[in-house]
Amino acid sequence: MRLYHHPFSSSARRAVVAALHLDAPVELVEIGSLVDPAVRQQIVALNPNGKIPVLVDEDFVLWESNAIMQYLADMTPGQTVYPTEPRARLEVNRWLFWCAQHWAPALGVLVFQNVIKPYIGAGEADPAELKRGEAETERFARVLDAHLARRQWIAAPTLTLADFAIASPLIAMDTAKLPLQPYAHIMSWFARVQALDAWKRAA
16 A cells, blocks of 8 residues: 655645554655645546545555545554444544544644745735634634543544544644644643654654
């Protein structure tokens, strides 16, 4: 299997961390910048959305980072990060969907304004968008912080794919100026994620 990724992509980070944690037989293929037309053409040939990560397993091509994590887990005997019991699995799925629908888009506003725009030379950050991104990030941070007040991990008593997914956008916490420092439970949980061997290796 090959996993196409880039170290600055938070979506790719969750898939890479999952692969490393599961010790999956995956070759990590780091691509160049998607701004490069040749690189973009290569990725579009695999994923019509033109985004990473992309997993290639012989003749099977899979995109969407959460789906890649689920696939790798299901292909790993004895894994514990994606439960097989229906309700336990649904709890993980609930937080994967929450991440995709609410958390990542909220943080993504600040990432785009504070990180991506300067990188691609798209001008100064838009104050209105910064205000919107901060409000949306804090809105969902309150949800996550309250949830973590009485638990070590997000979706189960132990580490799951939900932790990989929700932690990944935080790789840009400082440069994106994510307003998360006041949320003590999130910060403590993220410190636990950062202490994971797979997280360190992916970084």
